[in-house]
Amino acid sequence: MKPSPNWTYSYKDFIDSPEGLADSIAEILGCPVTIEDANHFIVSYSKHEQNVDHARTATIMRRKVPEHVINGLWKHGFMAKLFESEEPVIVHKIDDIGLGDRLAISVRKDNEILGFIWAQTNESPITSEHLEEIKEAAQWVSHYLLRQQAKKKKTDESSKEFFWQLLTGSLQNPTEIKRMAKKYQMNLNGQLCVAVFEFTEDMSQAVERHAYYLTETLHQTRVVNRIFDDRQLILLVRTDNKEDANEMNQAFIREFTQKMKERLHFEDLKGAFGLIYDSPSFISDSYKQALKALKLKEQYSEGLKHVDNYQDLGVYQFIHELAALQKKENYKNDALNHIKTYDERHNSMLLETLKVFLEHNSNVHQAAAHMHIHTNTLNYRLKRIKEIGNIDFKDVNQKTMLYLDLLIYENEQEDL
Structure with missing residues (x-):
């Protein structure tokens, strides 16, 4: 890694071009560079392709960092450092995930993480100049990501209204649903269900950000949309394969709760999902079922300890209705x-x-x-x-x- 004298003008020249920005940083640092958003989707990567490792190759091919690489970085403590500090982090190679040596930094606006810069250093010595260069690069990347984030937030806010219409069942017309889904780029094809996670305390912005981060980085299912409502995180989840949908959703529920427990120490986080449907017209039913499953898990914690799916509640699905009928008939x-x-x-x-x-x-x-x-x-x-x-x-x-x-x-x- 050999830093150039002062290349600030290069960042300015490429502020509207993520591809050029990554190439500019790579030329300054003298090594391959990848720019990611906060959820590890690739924003840009440099064309500097000499001696790249398996993790970088797989990331570029998928346009997203593979889940096993993200997990490895968390397990070795590097992701925690990037979340906690705005200073550059020297990442030593992790052979079992195919990751070579890296110099990394989180890209921020105040305390909010917008993304990450990863430079593959190939065991070259990292100097104080490299550290200063990547810190300056992070400032310029933040300008670009803030622009992109502003556009995305505007779309997300509008799409949440549409999501609430689906959750409450106030929008049932298939033609209108299809039109709105196209407008907000929400893929409602395949198998759909609603998953709800319930926290035992009010969620801070930091918790919301990490929960959002997890829903984007876990690969079992595709999260179409999400809403934070008081102490609940409500997700619209989509899978393509009907046969594997239940199993994949259960794995998603369990891994999400486990990682929230490991990383943020949420011991009593509960999650459940409703029945899976192949039409968005039934999203409101799946939402009601997920809420009912959570309520029953709270009431019958021993019997339903390992149940995440409304379908698997068995006789518990109708226990309240049966109790009401018995009371009515003085049974x-x-x-x-x-x-x-x-x-x-x-x-x-x-x-x-x-x-x-x-x-x-x-x-x-x-x-x-x-x-x-x-x-x-x-x-x-x-x-x-x-x-x-x-x-x-x-x-x-x-x-x-x-x-x-x-x-x-x-x-x-x-x-x-």
């Missing part, structure tokens, strides 16, 4: 009432035992292990439950109704 389950009365009189745990037994699909060994009791103890309790409630554990219909009624009873107790 009661005599078997459960007898067992509850027995527990109250004898300070026993038969009702809890019954629930654990049913939750473990009537498997005595698994239920006993869960309760940390011997199988003989469990079998004795089950015998008493059968006698007191007049229950036939071979009757699937009776067992199903018992389980549903236990869930409803548990929820009613929590509301008292």
Whole structure:
């Protein structure tokens, strides 16, 4: 790397041309340069192509930094440094992601990150002049990115109104939806669903920026649009393959929550997505389902701990409706009432035992292990439950109704 004397005029000459700007920086630093936006999409890369490494080649081919490279930079602490400081960062090679030595800097406007400059140094010594040159380059790149960001923000604000229309179901006309989607360059083809993440505290601008960053850098799904609403992040997600859509969305939910936990220490972040549809007319239904799934996960945290998909809620999908119907008809389950009365009189745990037994699909060994009791103890309790409630554990219909009624009873107790 050999810096040139003073090339400020080159930055000015190319301020409206991202390609020329990258070439100018590369010529100053004497090495290949890549300019990225805040979400690691390529803005420009120099034509200096000698001895480039695999990470740079893959980035240029995809027009975006590969996810495994981003993850590697986070794991080794380099991305955290770029987020925390406006000073240049010397990045040592990481062989397992195909990344050679780099000199990097975040491009900023005040505290907001607009993008990044990466210079592949190829193990050449980095001098104080290089550090000053790349800092000056970052200032000029910020001018260009601010212009682009202003244009994008104007479009994004307008598209959010359209997104709210889809979420609330106030826009149903297919022709109008298609026209608006084209206007705002929103791809509504393929499999669509709404995912909602719920935070336990108000989101700061820093958290919003990082959440936005993650939705753009995780590759499992394509985020068509997003809205921050109080403590919720609402996403419209699209996939092309119907068969893989559920699996990909689940992976996205889990990886997003995991990375927010790792990077920003959000321990109680919850996410869920609604049913997947092949028409934008059903986006409002998917949104309602995602909200319902989050509410049920909060109420039945133990039973729904690992459920991210409305489809996988099973009987929980209709538990509130069933409870309302039972209340309307003054329904009661005599078997459960007898067992509850027995527990109250004898300070026993038969009702809890019954629930654990049913939750473990009537498997005595698994239920006993869960309760940390011997199988003989469990079998004795089950015998008493059968006698007191007049229950036939071979009757699937009776067992199903018992389980549903236990869930409803548990929820009613929590509301008292």
